[in-house]
Structures are given as C-alpha cells and as structure tokens.
Amino acid sequence: MIEVNEALTRKVMGLAKLKLSDGEVTTFTAQLQGILNYIDQLSRVDVQGVGSMTHPFDEPTPFREDVVCPSPVDTEGRPKTLLSAPDVLDGGYKVPSIL
C-alpha cells in the first residue's frame, strides 16, 4: 500500500501545474491517503489476461471530409474565438513575455 506524504503531494502538484497552500497540502495529503487506501482494493482483483477498457464505444470512427471551414466571426467581422481571450493584440492572443 502506498504511503502518501507531503513530498509526494508537492511533486504531483508540480506536475499538474497547481499551487496549493501549506494548509491545502496537509489536507490533500490526508485525503489522498484515504482515497488511495480505498482504491488499493483493486490490487486484489485477478486481472490476468484481461484487456484494458479505456472507452465503451466500439463502433468504427466515422471520418469527415478534411474541409477547411472559416472561423466564426461576430457582426463586426471579428473572430468570435477572440471574444473571450484574456488579452488580445492586433487580432491575436496577447500573452506575457516569458523570455
């Protein structure tokens, strides 16, 4: 059975690009330990020769024609995708400089 400690929680937190407060790390560590203890029951199931089921959909994937479609625009001709952008510049997404 895995032992969840705060170091493991912080490592996963980094992988997930999440920042937790010290209090959240403590709380989550205890909760994750409880949840993983519960999930550990799966180790008792005999899965020898059992295939993974990642999806319940067993029909063949129907393919569409590869056709270029114009992006939707608003009444003034602006791309609708930019309407909810946190910041825009010259018709594109503006992001903070990271270099």
Add this chain to the structure above:
Amino acid sequence: MEEIIGKNIKMNTVREIHDAFDSGQLSPVALTQGYLEVAQKSHHNAFLTFCEKRALAQAKVAERLIAHEGQVPREKFPLLGIPLGIKDVLTIDGVRTTCASKMLENYVPPYTATVVARLEAAGAVILGKTNMDEFAMGGSNENSAFGPVLHPTHSDRVPGGSSGGSATAVRAGLCVAALGSDTGGSVRLPASFCGIVGMKPTYGRLSRYGLIAFASSLDQVGPMTQTVEDAARLFEVMAGHDPLDSTSSLRSKENFVRTCLTVPDWSRIKIGVPNEYFVSGLAPNVEKSVRTALQWFESQGAKLVPISLPHTSYAVAVYYMVAVSEASSNLARYDGVRYGARPSLASETGDLATFYERVRANFGSEVKRRIILGTFALSSGYYDAYYRRACQVRRLIQQDFDEAFKTVDFIASPVSPTTAFRLGEKSQDPLKMYLNDIFTIPVNLAGLPALSVPCGEDSEKLPIGLHLIAPAFQEGRLLCLAHAFERRSA
C-alpha cells in the same frame, strides 16, 4: 406558474402546454415571460445565467409559427415554445458558459452544443443556464463557485449533483424540462433526490460536441423532466449521429416517443435484481420503496430474476481512477492563454510555470483534488498499478453486465443508498461523498443507458428513485418500461 400568467391551466408537460397553445388559452411569449419571472425570483440558486432576450425572441418565433397553423408542419417542431434550462456545462454561442467555475466566469463560447442546437431547431425556448458542481465534479451541488443549489422542497437538503440546478429547476417549476450531464450519476442522482425523471443514454447516443469535457469516456448528456414521456420527447429530438463528435454513434434515429407510449408485453419481460445492490448501507425506506416497485412489475406479469454483478464493489474505485485521470488531462487546457480567467497577478510574472500556477489557482478545492489524484494515477511509476489496473477491472464490470443481459431484459436497483442528505453532511469527507454514487457509476463504466423514475418517499417526504438499466441502445424499451411504471396508479 398558473398564478403568474393569470390562467388556471395545468401545464407541467410538453403535451399539456401544447394543448393550451392549441386551444388559445396560452401563448409561448406569455409562458416564457411567466417562467422567466418565477425563475428570476426563485431563491434556489438554480440558474447562473438567464438568456432573457434570446428566450423571448425564440418564444415570438414559436408564436408566429402557431399563428400560421396549417402552413407550417408542426411535426417539425415537437418542442415548440417549451421553456428549458440547460446545464452550464453545455455551450451556447454568445451565452456565458461557466461550468460553475471561476476559471470560466466570463467565458462566452463561439459555438453551440449540438444537443442544444437540435432542441432549438425543434422550437424549444432556452431560458438560461443552470447551476452545477464545478466542472460537473460532485454529488451534492455544493461545489459550485457560485454557491450551492437548494433542494426544491427541503431547504436543509442537497438537491444532488452535479446537475442539481437542472433538477431543482424542473421540480420547482422554474422550467418545463432541462438538460444535465451524467459522468457517474450526475443526471440520475439529482433526479432521484428531487423526485423527477432523469435519463443517461447509451454512450455515443447523444453528441458530446459542446459538452465541456470532464471525463470523455464517461460523459453523456441526459434529459431531466417531470415525466418519462417528456424525457422521450427531448431524447428523440437530440438523438442521432453528429459528424462533429467522433464518438457519436452512426445508428439511425428511432421514434422513441411512440415506443415509450406502447404497452409492454409483460409476459416477455425479465427484470434482473442484482444481489450486490441490496446490501448493508442501503436505507431501509429506500429498499422498501424499490422492493415495492419490483413487486408491482411482478404483479403485471414480468419475471424477477436474481442476478449477480460480482465486480460491483470495485466500481467506485475504478471510477475514481478513470474519471480523475481523464479529468487531469482534459483540464490541462485551462492555461489562461486563449480563454478563461487570467488574474492580473499571473501577468506580472515572467516565469511560465508561475504563470500557469496563478491562472490555475482559480479551480475550486474538489477540482484541484481530482486533478492531483488523476495526475498521480497517470504519473511515471504509478500508471500500471493504478490507471491501467482500473481499466482492466472496468472491463470486468462491463462483462458482468454482458453476462447478466444474456438472461434478463432490464436490471432494477435503487439510484442511491439514501435519500437527499443534509447540506454539509458529506462535504468534508470526499470518499463518503463518492460512495453515494455506488449504484450509478457501473452504468457509466459500461456505457449503458439507465434512468431514474420516482418510486416513493421516505418518512420525511424526501423522494426515492428507482434505477432501471437496459442493454446498450435499448433506450426505447427502457422508456417504455419506465412509462408503464410511472402510470401505475393512473
């Protein structure tokens, strides 16, 4: 509602409303105005956004179509003028869509979910977007960033989640019907807690285009209605292949309403009763109501067959590995670049990792907990022991159902071990909350259709739901069985 529009008209269902339209007792605009007024004054916190202008415009179109009776084929508009609520996990072009998260507080999508577009094309009026657990993660609707939804009849209880806003809105008469989404029971559980009908269709039956993803191999949209017949009406309009969703089935549409309304041939119906669903932890009054329902089926001539679904006890563990793993991947898209919240503090850093962390601080606790758990399950060194093993046990759960459906036509069980619990009762213990979904989760893992139909009340008058499960793509027969049960005392 009758008082608001000043008419004594019974109009809980699509059929009753259409009768009132046809007799000239009611107009779509008056109906829409009445519902908007009631919903906006409601204290339930069931709606997050109202589409007042859009709704009234749609109602006016419906009014014009009715005025041109005879010139317009009414059968093309089976939901003409019917006011609906839409769970805020489904996009509508130009309407704020939040997923009840601070992350999407001001997000206005540029496209409409296919299921919503089909409802609108059938003449429906969209009143607004209903509250929910953040990103559909929760079973009580206490995880909304915009406050919990109240139970429609018991203010100290939860309405169930994650589609709690839709369930409360339908039961409290804030809309005629609504859409929810069901990843592990999020349509059926709140339907059961609030005393309405909620159906999760077969995976692939309804398009997921425009359904903001939580766990892509489990998510399905479902109707939440006052009656089984109305569930069939909404479902029939939404069903059918959508080229915009690669997991949308190519099966042709069926006349689900007609099938729903037929009388079952009871002598040919076998209903499986799984031993594993009637165990300790099941509230006595829930068990009593469900057993009484089973006796009714038997009294009609159906045969009850004891069955076993031996891997049921592992379903919650499997689900919370599969769902959180898919969620951690799906929610990685919220990076504050193209849409979603970007706090000013995030823009002050020159470090990309810090930028992301500050943006993603907008997630609520339950969402963060599931992202952390999912990231752990997919991380190097743990993938085989957790995610892969869960997917193997998922296959065994599906095989349990395959085996059972060789001998029975349907499976019946409770929707939930208890009736609606108190606000705050389980919110500090995530595992306790997760176990509430123990009877609904296996259905999502196997991709099957199932629904909740009211079957009684406990001693405090809290509703109890009967859970009926069918083989894949047998929604017509499922609706027929549920409709017959619903009409048992009529």
